[in-house]
Amino acid sequence: MTDPTIGNLRVNGATLRFEVRGQGPLLLLIPGGTGGAASLDGMADDLAAEYTVATYDPRGMSGSTLDDPDAEQSVAEHADDALRILELLSPEEPARVFGSSSGGITALHLLTARPERVERVVAHEPPVVEVLPDAAEHRALIARVQETFRGQGLMPAMAEFAAGLQKSGEPGRDKASDPKPEISLPPQAAARAEQTMANLPYFVGRIVPSFMSYAPDIDRLEALSSRLVLACGQDSRGELPYRPAAFLAERLNTELLHFPGGHTGLTTHPAEFAELLRKALRA
Structure with a gap:
């Protein structure tokens, strides 16, 4: 396991906390959800044998603070944050970029906005639901989640959100209510879980509505495919x-490309995930 170098970078309206480990060409890993850079630790350590691996907490999460905690969030600004890290760590050469979930949306926008800074992008399950034929249904889901969050609080909103993400053909199943085994976590993992929970209100209230209403430029993506x-x-x-x-x-x-596991496969199968990502970045 590699001890990362930790830094802070001032960007527009925020201070980003980032980590760097390894050596070689730059690979930027953009986390999704609420886990921040810590969610990528296992995979980053594996990849650091071949790359200079940079991870960071997206603005407003964990160690990356907002100047205005109530500021609205946008995909374009989050992509600009990623660009600033690329410019700091690889000013002369384009970099490889991986993003998962909301981080995948950031990566897609970065590719279309600044393709000269990106050599290759791997986007894992970016929920750009606006491209889908039934996008109106998903807009309604996002609206219900926000209404529930404002009226009933975080956990009912998360239950509404989880139900909307379920597999088709499984009506009525609420994944948030599935029984969970009791697990005793080591102190470091417990601290990460606590931080993940602390990030949830910001994620539900600020990230979900702005990111899941984002419509990528498909023609531009086709040109850069x-x-x-x-x-x-x-x-x-x-x-x-x-x-x-x-x-x-x-x-x-x-x-x-299919990676091991499900939406959070990078945390449940980090070694296998890293190996497949390594191959995808070389192709």
């Missing part, structure tokens, strides 16, 4: 986060 790898989890078929990547891969006439 030789640099883009769209990926999904083997166990995600039928779930909402799977569908946009599959739709885009078909639309762009590119292969859809």
Whole structure:
């Protein structure tokens, strides 16, 4: 396991906390959800043998603070944050970029906005639901989640959100209510879980509505498709986060790569995930 170098970078309206480990060409890993850079530790350590691996907490999460905690969030600004890290760590050469979930949306925008800074992008289950034929249904889901969050609080909103992400053909199943085994976590893992929970209100209230209403420039992605790898989890078929990547891969006439696990496969199968990512970045 490699001890990362930790730094802070001032960007527009925020201070980003980032970590760097390894050596070689730059690989930027953009986390999704609420886990921040810590969610990528296992995979980053594996990849650091071949790359200079940079990870960071997206603005507003964990160690990356906002100047204005109530500021609205946008995909474009989050992509600009990623660009600033690239410019700091690889000012002369374009970098490889991986993003998962909301981080995958950031990566897609970075590719279309600043393609000269990106050599290759792997986007894992970016939930760009606006590309789907039934996008109106998902807009309604996001609206229900926000209404529930404001009226009933965080956990009912998360239950509403989880129900909307379920596999098609499983009506009425609420994944948030599935029984969970009691697990005793080591102190470091417990601290990460606590931080993940602390990030949830910001994620539900600020990230979900702005990121899941984002519509990528499909024509621009088609022009840049030789640099883009769209990926999904083997166990995600039928779930909402799977569908946009599959739709885009078909639309762009590119292969859809399948990684181990489901939407959070990078944390449940970090070694296998890292090995497949390594191959995708070389192709």
